């Protein structure tokens with residue numbers, strides 16, 4: 001199978017239609033076990049992070065499979081872990097379309113989807129019924145209609161709903177497309193939110209006997225002098241990992257492009273340098289707390305750089321759209337562990 005032949009067809013469609021077409025094809029292949037042909041022969045490159053065992057450190061970043069509808073196909077592509085979501089307590093449509101823009105000249109995307117998802121309850125049967133051995137993290141957020149002052153009650157609702165079935169929970173306080181969400185990253189706010197989630201987790205742990213790790217996903221746009229403070233606040237409050245990072249509001253590297261003025265978060269190649277600069281600071285500040293590196297991974301070199309900086313795990317989103325589903329197998333084979 002050659003993605004080079006398929007890509008022009010997909011890129012001829014608007015990005016959201018292409019997304020659905022690509023997943024329809026992947027799901028059909030997965031049903032007959034053929035999606036694993038994209039991965040090829042995969043070596044095991046095992047890692048234990050947050051107390052979980054991963055066959056390899058390459059994961060899917062949140063946002064591609066928001067409602068956990070494509071787990072079989074994604075697992076066959078060779079991911080060491082899959083993060084679904086962002087899920088919110090109630091279903092919501094997200095922002096009006098168009099809300100996703102390709103910048104092919106730079107292997108980049110701008111999106112302002114705004115947490116379009118079917119709500120946390122709708123994903124539960126698929127999470128509970130999954131057959132795959134690949135660890136699945138669930139990324140949680142708040143509904144657009146929930147005032148920011150009441151955000152923690154949305155996160156707690158989601159934590160309770162997915163606790164038994166998620167391998168880990170990712171707390172998304174860094175999407176640029178939900179009003180004021182990033183304010184939750186202020187050291188006092190994030191410390192309060194993480195403490196509330198960790199104490200709720202204690203109750204859930206007692207009730208079901210399982211201890212689920214909590215990771216916090218941060219933005220690459222935190223002022224550099226603040227990053228270490230934010231990370232220390234997250235770690236001191238008891239989080240088990242940091243995910244660094246979400247999309248950027250910066251337009252560095254794409255400023256001349258017609259789509260550069262679209263509101264939303266930029267991902268892909270132009271994010272890489274910024275994400276790696278932030279990752280360095282995050283890894284140092286997090287000390288023993290593991291860090292998951294994400295942002296602009298298009299090649300083995302890019303993934304290796306994140307591992308060399310000190311990320312324990314690496315996630316990919318935009319790279320899959322530009323390089324195709326074979327990228328995952330290539331990364332797993334190519335990285336040194």
Ligand SMILES: Cc1cc2nc3c(=O)[nH]c(=O)nc-3n(C[C@H](O)[C@H](O)[C@H](O)COP(=O)(O)O)c2cc1C
Pocket residue numbers: 061062063064066085086100109111113115139172175217245246247266267268269271294295296297315316317318319
């Ligand atoms: C279309 C799109 C939707 C996304 N949705 C989410 C989301 O729902 N939750 C989240 O935490 N991150 C979301 N992200 C951010 C990615 O998970 C990732 O952090 C970011 O895109 C940087 O990685 P990349 O350069 O490999 O794409 C989204 C990214 C894109 C491109």
